[in-house]
Amino acid sequence: MVTLADVARHAGVSASTVSYVLSGKRSISTATRERIRRSIEELGYRPHAGARALASSRTNILALMMPIRTDMHVPVLMEIAMAVTTTARAHGYDVLLLTGEEGPEALHRVEGSALADAMIVMDVELEDPRLPHLKAAERPAVLIGLPADTTGLSCVDLDFGAAGAQCVDHLADLGHRQIAVLGEPPAVYARGTGFAERTLVGLRGAAAERSVGLLHRPCDGTYAAVAATVTRIFEERPHTTALVVQNEAAVEPLLALLRQQGRAVPEDVSVVAVCAGQVAAEASVPLTSVGVPAQEMGRLAVERLFAHLDEQEPVGTVLIAPELEARGSTGPAPAGEPERADGGERGRRGHSRR
Incomplete structure (x- = not known):
């Protein structure tokens, strides 16, 4: 098993220098940082998750709040969840999946126990009871969905x-x-x-x-x-x-x-x-x-979340423009007597509007 000391010897630096590069606590020259990065890749070094969390004050975990309900189409939800997971892993993060219908209680649990560095919230209602808690939370959050009032929130969704x-x-x-x-x-x-x-x-x-x-x-x-x-x-x-x-x-x-x-x-x-x-x-x-661009929604939510963690982007809403693709299920309206928008036929006498 490759250790931090092995990386230090391979890169020709001290173990503390490798630690500083991993934690970001001190400024290290670009040349030295790149040399250490190459040694990490060549040796296949993987920092211990607990030690890395202590050094950076981060858990390297994102929480995904995705209530599973019988009235929702689960395949689309899982496609979004997979996009969130793969994008998070590309950033070196794991995902904690919360599938219960707990509402604000789940937010309090994650926030109070420091289980995750940030949160993605799905199944958003117009007057969602979780919103006040999200706005008051110390950790950043991104909603996949749009409430009635988006003030102070970061949201991603299809328009x-x-x-x-x-x-x-x-x-x-x-x-x-x-x-x-x-x-x-x-x-x-x-x-x-x-x-x-x-x-x-x-x-x-x-x-x-x-x-x-x-x-x-x-x-x-x-x-x-x-x-x-x-x-x-x-x-x-x-x-x-x-x-x-x-x-x-x-x-x-x-x-x-x-x-x-x-x-x-x-x-x-x-x-x-x-x-x-x-x-x-x-x-x-x-x-x-x-x-419904499930993969794009999941990816964008994670990317925005990391931008918030790094304080590179203010909160706001991103709406994905819809695209209609014509296939074989639509064609010209059948020929016949034209109708009014209220459901009656033009010229029919004595027919009251609905």
Whole structure:
């Protein structure tokens, strides 16, 4: 096992000089520092984690607060977690994963015990109860998500509002006048989860600007829930010609149900999804989609966190611009009598607005 003394002998310096280079406690000339770095690499020296923490007053651990809930799509969460882990390891850090729904209590535990140098927080709500504690904490934190008030916080997320608007604009450009949205499970909206609410704001804003009718229905991801929701949509708005899906678990049940109902995609119904690009590309009908850049979100969160640790960057918000990729699930609206945005046919007399 290679020791610090071995590195010192190989580099031709004292053991204390090697220690100073590792801890950064003293200024060492560039030439000497590079010589020690080469010796460390050639010998394969790995500093003892406990000693390194004592020398630097850091644990070299990041905490990732990622509550696992039954109403959230776990594969996307794990993709973000993997990006956080690999980026942290590239900086010489390990990741402590907190998956419980503890809220502020978990923050107090990490802060009070000095388990980690900094924290990344996911599953962010608009009025998240953890925010006051994050703002008061001594250790830096980055949110993957956007609360209603971002003052004093550092956040990274997809611009979900713009993503929702892109879906509507794409379908409106194809001539669709009645669009329905299969949203996240009801519990996600009940919590005021930021990404779901912001997507809905973007969808509604673009629909109003384009004079397009929009119907939103929360939906669990089971086949039975999707079947009930789609049946209700076509009963309420029989002239619906396009569906936007923001629920990855509902994608395949929806496509299977449309096939069973004899509705061809995209000839009868166009479908757009807000989901991971791989899910859209590998669906039974390749889906036009706005991708959720899980890996980029995780990487950016870690990079910003290290910038905060080194006091190189002020807090603030970074929103990733959405990109819509057209595939085989969207096409021109079916030919027929044009409709109003309120769901009625043009020229139909005596029909009251909804």
